[in-house]
Amino acid sequence: MKPLILKLSVLFMLGISSSMSSATENGADSYALGAEGMMAGALPPPGIYLLTYYQNYHAGRFDNGPPNFHLDVNALIPRLVWMTEKNYLGGQLGFYAIQPMVDLRLSAAGMSDHNSALGDLMLGSMLGWHQGNHHWIGAVETVLATGKYDTPTATQPVVANIGKNYNTIRPILAYSYAPPNGIDISTKLSYSFNDENDDTHYTSGDYFAGDYSIGYKLTDKFKVAVEGYVFKQVKSDELHGEDIKMRGQVLAVGPAVQYQDKNWSIEAKYLTETQVENRPEGHTGLLKFIWAF
Structure with missing residues (x-):
């Protein structure tokens, strides 16, 4: 069977899933593409912080995927961060937990489905370093299979x-360069290792993903930026141990603005996807709100 036909067959046998964004198995994954932007590499002082993300994602086609494809995702993603006073290897220690809440509408090839539920729980630990205008973060994130999942059936192949x-398991590196002249150059890079879906015997291939931001501070409180994300699958998916030799990729870019006050900030962006291969293609709007307790 040719790779494209095999991939399409797998999509209809297993169902198509998604949360915040999409990649790998059935065009879906847990990495929040585009969520981070300005000062992504700078951890705050010790304390407790609430970050709340809202994302609307829409895709009207699936490259090398099923016909008549439409995907609409609305996700509210609270992230609780605890920065401790402890230091290891010269870096400040912190922990976080993320629990997405997702509403998803999907249609493909004349079939459709709708779900609203909790997504997969994410837990992470991190170290942050600061040296002058340079800021770094090293982290390890675990995504647990706690979200609502229904095995596709012959009568409901699209789920x-x-x-x-x-x-x-996802190691993460983030970096920000923020000199006094107002420039803000930031990036967050990650590599994801996925285990097998026991219900489908499908293993999503390893992939590289990253967010980027090139911004400028117009005032003490207001910044503008060009932001986006990249995704590149570097290992093929597997079904029952056999490679499916199609790998996803995407590049997204768009404008962003940020307003920051004493103990809170809000960032908004609109990103359009391009250079898409073997995955949904669309656009996304994101809001990120940070509150320091």
Whole structure:
């Protein structure tokens, strides 16, 4: 069977799932593409912080995927961060937990499904370093298969699954350069290792993903930026141990603005996807709100 036909067959046998963004198995993954932007590499002082993300994602086509494809995702993602006073290897220690809440509408090839549920729980630990205008973060994130997941059936082959039904380990590096002249150059890079979906015997291939931001501070409180994300699958998916030799990729870019006050900030962006291969293609709007307790 040719790779494209095999991939399409797998999509209809297993159902198509998604949460915040999409990649790998059935065009879906747990990485929040585009969520981070300005000062992504700078951790705050010790304390407790609430970060709340809202994302609307719409895709009207699936490259090398099923016909008549439409995907609409609305996600509210609270992230609780605890920065401790402890230091290891010269870096400040912190922890975080993320629990997505997702509403997903999906249609493909004349079939449709809708789901609203909790997504997969994410837990992470991190170290942050600061040296003059340079800021770094090193982190390890675990994505647990806790979200709602329904195994597709012959009568319901297209399923709007919120959870992925597999676990992920994700090392992360982030960096920001913020000199006094107002420039803000930031990036967050990650690599994801996925285990097998026990219900489908499908293993999503390893992939590289990253957010980027090139911004400028217009005033003490207001910044503008060009932001986006990249995704590149570097290992093929597997079904029952056999490679499916199609790998996803995407590049997204768009404008962003940020307003920051004493103990809170809000960032908004609109990103359009291009250079898409073997995955949904669309656009996304994101809001990120940070509150320091």
